[in-house]
Amino acid sequence: MPSSDATLWNRFLAGEEQAFEAIFQAHYRELFGYGLRLTSDEELTKDCIQNLFQRLWHRRQHLSAVEEIKPYLFKSMRHEVAAEIKAQQRRSLLESNYPVEFEIQYSPEDFLIAQQLTAEQHTQLLAALGRLSNRQREAIYLKFFDGFDYERISEIMGLNQQSIRNLVHQGIKLLRQSLTLPMLLLLLSGQLAAAFKGLLN
Amino acid sequence: MDFTQYSVDDFVVDESFQAFVALADSEAGRFWQAWLSEHPEKKAEADQAFVLVQGLRQARPYPLADYLLPQELQRLRLALNIPAARPQLRVQRRLRVLTGTLAVLLLLVGLGWWQLHRPAAPAGKAARFATRHGQQRRLTLPDGSVVVLNGNSTLTTAAQWTPASPREVWLTGEGYFQVTHLAPPAVMDIAGAPANVKFVVHAGGLNVAVLGTEFNVNSRPGSTKVVLSSGKVAVERQALLTRENLLMQPGDLVETSAVQPGLTRRHVRPALYSDWTQGRLKFDQTPMRDVVQLLRDSYGLQVEVTDPAIMRQTVVGQVPTTTPDVLLDALAKSLEIKIVRNGSHVRFLPASR
16 A cells, blocks of 8 residues: 555646645755755755755656655755755855865754753753764764664665664764763753653663 | 674664664564563663663754745745635736736837836746845745845746746845856857847846846945946946946946936946855955945945045955944944944044044
8 A cells, every 4th residue: 555655746746736735834844954954054945945846846747656755855955955055166166266075064053952951961962963074963863853764864865774874873972972971861851761760660 | 683782872773772762662662671671781771872862862953933834835836836726816817917908008108108117027927035134045046046135135036937038037125146147158249149048137227137147236225236246247227218238347336326327337346245145244455445335335324534544544354244333343443443323324533532
């Protein structure tokens, strides 16, 4: 039986505007969050989502069926952002004469920060995240916050599964080295503590 | 699999362990609970792993303003020509019939008048982009051209550009244009270029036609200015019975104003007029004369300088472009002068000793 995602996607491919708008509305928030993490530029992110969906609509006759919409959109969004950043850099390259890196910046700002942390914990976690590479941060975020499995992350980031596993593994290792044990224990608070206690009893 | 060899990190990156953290009452959850009760020696490591996975899962989502989703959905509909709902379609049709009738009537009023009345907005469906005060937006147009809109500005374009028509946009406020070149390299003459490779900006009585280039247009009440960074631009001004044309060179500033409607041209440092797109102004041995000109052109300030010695100085440094006050403050400090601002009137005075 096809998934509800697959059915919705097929309705969109058949040219049904309602289905297309439903996809836009259902995924806008997470695409916006993903785009901001990649660019930290709100306008650029909005434009990329617009371009992405305009392209989808125009090319719907050439698109194939998908089982899951979210990873497909994330992958396309990443392409869109990378292309836009590259184009921007090419333009600035023409103006200035120094070389630039063609790399997506995966911002550590404010991301991966649990809500109920004190300012000090917040700072410490940010600093720890700042020590990761862009790719490690992105893989960890897609894994834990967006909840993708390794296979999907490898599709989105265009790397093989083993590389993704390595990125997450190295990232976690670094993260744990930078965080002290008391810090880790401090993370254990409120509902988290309760849930945890219930599990271990 | 032998989980007794698992380190904290191994637990963290294990997808089945992650599923357990997500939901204790799942297949994976029940498995790990059973396993942990059989292996109490691994409890300390599993504890740490659990806390870390839980902490990472609870990241704060980016805030999304309530108006954004409907606004962006509308923008998408406009771009793709998707009607929002049926009733609205009918209203639009009626409106179009009405505007059509009005246009015919206007035509009948007289050919002379008709010639003056260039369209003030694109016919048919339009896409409109606006910025609030102090907000900047970067837009990519259907042809790949990029426009950076400064605060308090509006850009209107046809919702779709056909390959056969010129690319036209309507601007109020300020915008920096990077226009994609569509003409074959051999076509260098703007006037003679076929309509479909031209890009035309309509702003405050001026038509700015280009093939592909970078330039800044500032159209505020009272005056409109075009500054060319690179390439070639043809500026046209249509008045009651006259038509004025001017071909700009890089570094040119062309202006028309209520006080002096005829096109005037002077040479400026174009970077000063596009720096706002970077959110800062950069001065590098910039003569005060240029700075004073910038204050007038970009911020609409009337500057009065009592001591000619001030005008002979140069400035070095960077300031954010948020408000002119920041710039004035920085100037007062670095030149060691006194700056008095009264509305749009600014006086530069030698520091009193």
